[in-house]
Amino acid sequence: MTEQMVLSRLQKVREELVEQGLDAIFAVHNEQIPNPNVRYLSGFSGSTAVLLISADEALIIADGRYYEQVEQEVEVFELRKLPVGTPYGDFIHETIKSMGIKSLGFDPDHTLYSSHQKLVSSLPNMELKAVHGIVENLRIAKCDEEIELIRQASNIAIKAFLKVIEIPVRGKSENEVAARLEYEMRLLGSERIAFETILCSGPRSSIIHGKPSENKLKLGDLVIFDFGAVYKGYCSDITRTCVVGEPNEEKLELHAMLQKAQHEAAAVAVPGAMGRDVDAVARKVITDAGYGDRFGHGLGHGLGLLVHEAPGLGPASEAKLQANSLVTIEPGVYFPGEGGMRLEDDFIVSEGGAIRVADGLAQELFVLRYE
16 A cells, blocks of 8 residues: 555545544454454554554554564554553553543444443543444545456456366366365465355255355256455455356356346446446346346445445445446356356446456356366
């Protein structure tokens, strides 16, 4: 992150502080409750840190494991070093007192109840206020740098997938193929997988969020690959359906229907569109084809530092799309006990309709070689 990006984000947070009558806000990130807002605001990618932001100060509190990392990654924020053996809570409370904070905002979605209670008991004269969405709302529209990072994450995932589908699948289990895909993404530069890879074959491909198993891939099987890479904190999320051996006409027609549903939804995913209306366009294509009862999930979701974030695309979504927000569009049809298909890409919301973040992967029904 550049210093200019950090300063711009801090300015927007400080405007919200004034709007909500707060002296400061704090954000906690740790292994128990990961908080992407810490990385978004500061650039810190480690596993534990606390941010305190007031009108004239921006502090990051970290322990000795992260002093050097903070110095390398973090711009603008002042590092307050947690002394060895000192509990985070005690140090945070003393820091808040030293800043003269009388009203403090906290994110109830990323704050443990025990931490909240300790703040209440340690700082009885301070007002604690739960605030929702201050940073999350900033994260919805992506800057050019964020879009490029998601593009890189998408390209890593695409290249890995294209390598894996060249390998014959005879005798291979879903677990083996999924492990190879994750391995290739790491080799290509992914920090980690964006989420637990979904790879299900044959009758199991109707399980919408199924985990890979020891089930062996067989001739004629549909195979759903739902996977994503992470590049410098930003996620990609792609789904392709494959068939082991040559597909029949029915499978090709179903896949063409999903393509149509995705493309028509993307065309109306413009700034100001409601999430439910974009979902309705794809759902109508699938319903008109006679498969409305086979599309058992929302059309998509936002994408960024988390693989699922605002805005949502679903039948009940009241989210209003913003220019440069990133969304997945992923129509699917599922036949329990028989199989399923899904087509998913990552899109940038724009005036002329949503644009694919990365276009290096065909939208065809891919063929896996058996032998």
